[in-house]
Amino acid sequence: MATTLREEVVKTINNLIEVNEEGKEGYELAARNVDHMEYQSLFQRYAQQRAEFAGSLRSQLASMGGEDKHNLVTDAAAALHRGWMNLKSVVAAGDSEAILNECVRGDKAAVEAYESALKEANLPAEISTLLRSQYNAISEAYHDVKSKAKLED
Numbered sequence: 203m204a205t206t207l208r209e210e211v212v213k214t215i216n217n218l219i220e221v222n223e224e225g226k227e228g229y230e231l232a233a234r235n236v237d238h239m240e241y242q243s244l245f246q247r248y249a250q251q252r253a254e255f256a257g258s259l260r261s262q263l264a265s266m267g268g269e270d271k272h273n274l275v276t277d278a279a280a281a282l283h284r285g286w287m288n289l290k291s292v293v294a295a296g297d298s299e300a301i302l303n304e305c306v307r308g309d310k311a312a313v314e315a316y317e318s319a320l321k322e323a324n325l326p327a328e329i330s331t332l333l334r335s336q337y338n339a340i341s342e343a344y345h346d347v348k349s350k351a352k353l354e355d
Contacts, residue, residue, distance in 0.1 A: 207324050212268035214319045218333070219259045221315045225340075226252035228308045238298050241350070245305070248343050255336045262329055302351035309344035316340060 226249045233245035316337035320330070 208266065211325060211329065212263065212266065214322060215259050215263050215268065218315065218319055219256050221312050222252040222256035225308060225312055226256065228305065232301050232305055236298050236301050241298060251339065258332060262332060299351065302347060306348045306351050309340060309347060312340050313344050
C-alpha cells in the first residue's frame with residue numbers, strides 16, 4: 203500500500219472505531235434509562251456488538267501498523283456524536299419511544315458512515331469484507347430498532 207493510501211485506510215478505520223464507540227456508549231446509556239425490559243436487553247446486545255466491532259477494527263489497524271486515533275474528530279464522527287448526544291437530553295424524561303427514536307438516529311448516522319467508507323475503491327479486500335459484515339449487522343440493527351420505534355425516515 204502506498205503511504206497516502208495507507209493513511210486514508212487508517213483514517214477510515216479510525217473514523218469507524220469512533221462510530222462504534224459512540225454507538226456503544228449511546229446504547230449503554232439507552233439500556234440504563236429505558237424501562238421496557240425487552241429494550242434494555244436489545245440495547246445491551248447492540249452496545250456489546252459495537253464494542254466487538256471497535257475491537258475488530260482496532261485489530262485491523264494494529265495489523266497495518268496504524269495508530270488508534272479514534273478520538274480524532276472527523277465530520278462523520280462529529281455528526282454521529284451529535285446524534286447520540288441528543289439521546290442524553292431525551293433519557294432524562296425516560297420516554298421509551300423517544301429513546302428508541304434517538305437510537306434510530308444514531309444508527310442511521312452509523313449506516314451512512316459505513317456506506318461512505320465502503321465507497322472507497324482502494325480498501326484492501328480483507329478490510330472491505332470486515333466493513334461489509336459490520337455494515338450489514340448495523341443496518342439490521344437500524345431496521346430492527348426503527349421498526350420498534352415506528353419512526354419514518
